[in-house]
Amino acid sequence: MAKPTFFVSLLIVFSITCTSSFLLNDRTFEVTNLPSSRAEKLIRELNLFPKLDVNVIDVGDDLTLTASDEPSIVERNFVFPNILSDGEATVEDLGHHAGYYKLPKSQGARMFYFFFESRHKKDDPLVIWLTGGPGCSSELAMFYENGPFKIDKNMSLTWNEYGWDQASNLLYVDQPVGTGFSYTTDKSDIRHDETGVSDDLYDFLQAFFAEHPKLAKNDFYITGESYAGHYIPAFASRVHRGNKANEGVHVNLKGFAIGNGLTDPLIQYPAYPDYALEMGLITQAEHDRLEKIVPACKLSIKLCGTDGTVSCLASYLICNTLFSGVINHAGGVNYYDIRKKCEGSLCYDFSNMEKFLNLQSVRKSLGVGDIQFVSCSTSVYSAMLQDWMRNLEVGIPALLEDGINLLVYAGEYDLICNWLGNSRWVKAMEWSGKDNFAEAQEVPFLVDGKEAGSLKSYGKLSFLKVKDAGHMVPMDQPKAALKMLKRWMENSLSPVPEPATDGDELVAQM
Numbered sequence: 229m230a231k232p233t234f235f236v237s238l239l240i241v242f243s244i245t246c247t248s249s250f251l252l253n254d255r256t257f258e259v260t261n262l263p264s265s266r267a268e269k270l271i272r273e274l275n276l277f278p279k280l281d282v283n284v285i286d287v288g289d290d291l292t293l294t295a296s297d298e299p300s301i302v303e304r305n306f307v308f309p310n311i312l313s314d315g316e317a318t319v320e321d322l323g324h325h326a327g328y329y330k331l332p333k334s335q336g337a338r339m340f341y342f343f344f345e346s347r348h349k350k351d352d353p354l355v356i357w358l359t360g361g362p363g364c365s366s367e368l369a370m371f372y373e374n375g376p377f378k379i380d381k382n383m384s385l386t387w388n389e390y391g392w393d394q395a396s397n398l399l400y401v402d403q404p405v406g407t408g409f410s411y412t413t414d415k416s417d418i419r420h421d422e423t424g425v426s427d428d429l430y431d432f433l434q435a436f437f438a439e440h441p442k443l444a445k446n447d448f449y450i451t452g453e454s455y456a457g458h459y460i461p462a463f464a465s466r467v468h469r470g471n472k473a474n475e476g477v478h479v480n481l482k483g484f485a486i487g488n489g490l491t492d493p494l495i496q497y498p499a500y501p502d503y504a505l506e507m508g509l510i511t512q513a514e515h516d517r518l519e520k521i522v523p524a525c526k527l528s529i530k531l532c533g534t535d536g537t538v539s540c541l542a543s544y545l546i547c548n549t550l551f552s553g554v555i556n557h558a559g560g561v562n563y564y565d566i567r568k569k570c571e572g573s574l575c576y577d578f579s580n581m582e583k584f585l586n587l588q589s590v591r592k593s594l595g596v597g598d599i600q601f602v603s604c605s606t607s608v609y610s611a612m613l614q615d616w617m618r619n620l621e622v623g624i625p626a627l628l629e630d631g632i633n634l635l636v637y638a639g640e641y642d643l644i645c646n647w648l649g650n651s652r653w654v655k656a657m658e659w660s661g662k663d664n665f666a667e668a669q670e671v672p673f674l675v676d677g678k679e680a681g682s683l684k685s686y687g688k689l690s691f692l693k694v695k696d697a698g699h700m701v702p703m704d705q706p707k708a709a710l711k712m713l714k715r716w717m718e719n720s721l722s723p724v725p726e727p728a729t730d731g732d733e734l735v736a737q738m
Contacts, residue, residue, distance in 0.1 A: 263544060267363070267609035273575040274368075276582060280600050282418065282607035283411035300435045302595075303327030303343075308377065309589040310384040322347060324376075326594045327439075329432045331405065333424075336413030339432055340402040340596070342367075343440075344376050344393045353447040353482070353717050355396040356433075358403070358463070360454030360489070362615075363608030365408030365601070366400040369453070371581050373702035374709065375400070379580045383587065390706035395714045397443060399436070403428060403459075406608045409596050418608060421615045422462035429459075430466045434476040444477050449717060450484040454645055454699065455612075457489020458620045465623040468630065483633030483688075485716065488645040488699045491636075492621040492653035494529045497547045498522045499649030504554040506648070507566055507641075511557075518553045525550060532617040540614040547617065554643065563643040565698025578603075625659035628688045635690045635716050637681075639697030639704060647693045654691050661687040671722060673712070680708040683721060690721050 271278070306326050323345035331337040346352040357374065359366040371378060374392040377385040392398050402408025404419040405428065412418070419425050437444040450460050450467075464484040471478055490496060501518040504510045510518070528543035555563060562568040562575045584590060585601045628634060636654050638647035655666060665686040673681035673692055681694040694701050694708060702709035715721045 263541070263610050263613055264606055266548075267604075267606040269573070270361075270609075271604045271606070272573055273570065274604070275574055275577040275579040276603040277579070278582070278600070278602045278604060280602050280605075282406040282605045283409070283600060283602050284406060284415050284418070284607075285411050285413055285599070298330065300332070301327055301329050301439045303439060304595050306593045306595070308385055308593060309587070311377065312380075312384050312386050329435055331417070331428050332431055333427055334405070334412060334414070334417040337405045337417040337428075338411055339405065339428065340409035340411075341432070341436075342370060342400040343436075344391075344398045346395070346397045347376075347391075347393050348395075350397075350442070351446055353396045353449055354399065354443050355392060355449045355451055355713070356399040356401065356429075357392070358401065358429075358450070358452030358456040358459045360452065360456045360459070361407070361604055361609055362404065362455040362458075362612040363407050363605035365402050365603050367402070367408060367581055367585065367601075368578060368603070369700075369702070370400045371584070372578060373700055374398075374706070379584050381580070383580070383584055388706070390702070390710040392702075392710060392713055394710060395717070396449070397446065401429065401432065404608050404612070407602060407605050409594070409599055409601055411599055418611045420611050422458055422618070422620065425459055426462040426466035429463045430470055433467070433479060434470075437477040437479070444480070446480065447482040447717065448480050449482055451487070451713075452485075453487035453489060453701070455490055457486045457491040457645065458615060458618070460484050460486050460489070461491065461620040461624050461627075464627055464632065468627055468632065481632060483635065483716065484627075485635040485637065485713075486650075487701055488638045488642045488647075489636070489650065490616075490645050491650070492619050492656075493547065493617045494526060494619060495653040495656060496645070496649030497525050497529070497550055499646060499652055500550040500554055500643075503643065503646045503648040504558070507643075509558040509561060509566060509643070510554055514553070514557050518550055521546070521549055521553070529617045532614075533619065540617055543617045544613055551644070561643070562698075564700065565639075565641050565704070566643050567641050567698070621653055621657055625657060628659050628661070631688060633688045633690075633716070633719075635692065635712075635721070637692040637694055637701060637712065639694045639699060639701045641697065642699040644699060651691055651693070654689070659689075661689060665689055673708075673721070675708045675711050680705065680711075685721060690716070692721070 303325050306324055325343040328338045328340055331339055357366055357369055359369050376388055376391040376393050378388050402410040404425050405412050405417050450464050452460050467479045467481050501515045505515040525547040528546045532540040532543040560569050562570050582603055636650055638650045640647055668684050668686045670682050670684045672679040673683045681692050684691045697704035
């Protein structure tokens with residue numbers, strides 16, 4: 229019966245594809261909307277130009293890259309060159325580490341990571357950050373959002389006053405394999421779904437705690453943004469399952485936070501027309517036209533969930549007509565922050581990250597040898613397409629019921645993973661606190677006595693809409709983001725009156 233089911237899926241997908249194409253005046257399947265083209269466009273809009281599309285390397289005669297007797301983790305203390313002093317702690321006073329982890333469920337994969345010890349207390353929680361894409365390096369967040377340093381134009385580093393290492397021991401991982409400095413010697417190691425991604429992260433975490441046993445006692449939190457709305461719930465579930473089965477080192481998982489994420493596509497994609505209308509990006513007539521595509525999008529997502537092959541690609545194409553339909557009528561708007569316009573094909577300039585990480589002095593300090601830095605990988609992006617439309621909300625209720633905290637936060641001006649779609653899946657989630665969460669009062673989130681967002685909480689679940697922020701909340705509102713992290717880890721997100729601090733500005737200086 230497998231073949232008839234497959235061909236029925238193909239027939240239905242073809243039918244709804246044709247319907248969507250007609251509704252969008254045949255612009256739906258322009259070359260620029262195909263996955264590989266869209267991935268390329270995403271990378272160029274950030275002014276990134278990786279030399280490779282994925283880190284799959286030919287080892288040749290270099291046996292050091294595949295040595296079977298090497299330890300599972302090879303880690304070194306390092307000091308970035310050209311750090312400008314802030315008059316306080318120096319790098320020598322702190323522990324900054326970089327390393328490679330040999331993935332056991334692979335042919336020849338090595339996962340690269342950064343570890344920054346807390347600037348304050350060794351027993352601060354351990355926080356891991358995962359950047360989305362899929363296929364973009366976590367160094368994007370490390371240098372432009374919440375890491376210890378920011379890059380100046382002259383390639384020097386300045387301390388980030390609101391780096392999350394102010395409140396935690398902080399991990400950044402280049403994943404899935406092939407991203408950033410992570411690499412493999414075999415293309416079969418490129419991951420296609422959350423099972424592969426979460427297993428790799430769990431195996432890495434076990435090895436990391438073996439390398440740093442004292443940290444295993446610390447509270448552990450999983451954070452990230454964008455496509456990490458898939459990674460994070462899957463990883464949290466994998467950690468929780470490992471704890472329950474007494475696998476390896478017990479991980480003291482306390483919570484997971486998703487920032488402007490893609491978690492439940494079935495609910496989030498239909499929110500595009502509504503959000504765009506509410507924010508004045510499209511007219512009512514355009515909204516109504518896009519609404520006609522929503523049933524086809526929903527059907528294609530359901531087919532992807534059961535078939536999981538060709539229908540997932542079709543679902544990606546069909547549902548993204550809702551997004552591209554908005555963009556085509558929004559006049560060059562920056563879909564990460566609709567307050568801004570993209571200049572030509574450039575929406576952000578993150579090119580200094582590539583320049584800095586390709587400096588010979590930096591590469592030497594990190595011990596990456598000749599491995600290329602792939603800021604964002606089009607191959608990883610394409611490989612994860614069968615995962616794209618999967619619903620990762622399904623595993624979250626069990627985590628909430630077992631006492632693990634979830635924070636979903638979203639900048640109000642992000643279009644691509646907008647607050648409206650995120651709030652809808654959070655409210656629709658079936659768990660024991662659903663009704664109480666729906667009835668919970670929305671309260672202001674205060675920073676220095678000023679409203680920095682609106683918060684809705686019940687039990688272990690919190691949703692925060694962040695004011696004056698787009699897709700990258702820690703970049704747009706660094707102080708508010710750090711306060712959010714601290715209070716959430718302290719179970720004190722709800723408003724507590726604070727005295728205003730003279731001279732403090734809530735808005736980031738861009």
